[in-house]
Amino acid sequence: MVGIKNNRRTQYTQTSLKQALIQLLQQQPLAKVTVTELCQQADLNRSTFYTHYHDPMALFQAIESDLITAIRPLLAGTEPDLPAILTVLQQQQAATLVICRNLNESTRLQQFLTSIRHETALDYRHWFQTDDPVMLDYYFDFFLGGSLRVITTWLQNGAQQSPIQVATVIMTIMQRLATDQNRHETLFN
Numbered sequence: 001m002v003g004i005k006n007n008r009r010t011q012y013t014q015t016s017l018k019q020a021l022i023q024l025l026q027q028q029p030l031a032k033v034t035v036t037e038l039c040q041q042a043d044l045n046r047s048t049f050y051t052h053y054h055d056p057m058a059l060f061q062a063i064e065s066d067l068i069t070a071i072r073p074l075l076a077g078t079e080p081d082l083p084a085i086l087t088v089l090q091q092q093q094a095a096t097l098v099i100c101r102n103l104n105e106s107t108r109l110q111q112f113l114t115s116i117r118h119e120t121a122l123d124y125r126h127w128f129q130t131d132d133p134v135m136l137d138y139y140f141d142f143f144l145g146g147s148l149r150v151i152t153t154w155l156q157n158g159a160q161q162s163p164i165q166v167a168t169v170i171m172t173i174m175q176r177l178a179t180d181q182n183r184h185e186t187l188f189n
Helices: 002-025 035-042 046-052 056-075 082-091 093-101 107-128 133-156 163-188
Strands: none
Touching (some): 002 035, 002 056, 035 046, 035 056, 056 082, 056 093, 056 107, 082 093, 082 133, 093 133, 107 133
16 A cells, blocks of 8 residues: 555646646746746755756656647647647647746657657648658648647637647648648649
């Protein structure tokens, strides 16, 4: 029973620290968050923090990892399950918004997005009739930026629409742009 109790205590402590960091990041950037503030917010002592994390960045990376772990299986297969991904993001709304606001500091998410960038390059090659890696990166950045903007606006507005409705908006725009680009290429070639 000792292992179970310690495991529960560890999970509780890590969850408390993650929630404290999310709350602090809603008010200030990650670079300004201190261990002292985290411990005060979580009502834990500094030694407890250092038992689990090296610094606030390591805690932030743990939050990122949790979100990526939940999303990764939904990207498997030929078509990602966008409504299911949006459901996860909705369930982890505070963490999602904090990570999106701190996207440049989000090293794990950047690595994750790099793998998605490579996986989607084939689609973009087909849709936009180009093998130019710079142009493919522009297409990816455009779709990623637009999708993130739609998702963050949706979450900030209380996620009034269903994940299926938001997924439909994103996919419709992507398909429409790809169709228009193919039509444009046909007209000018």
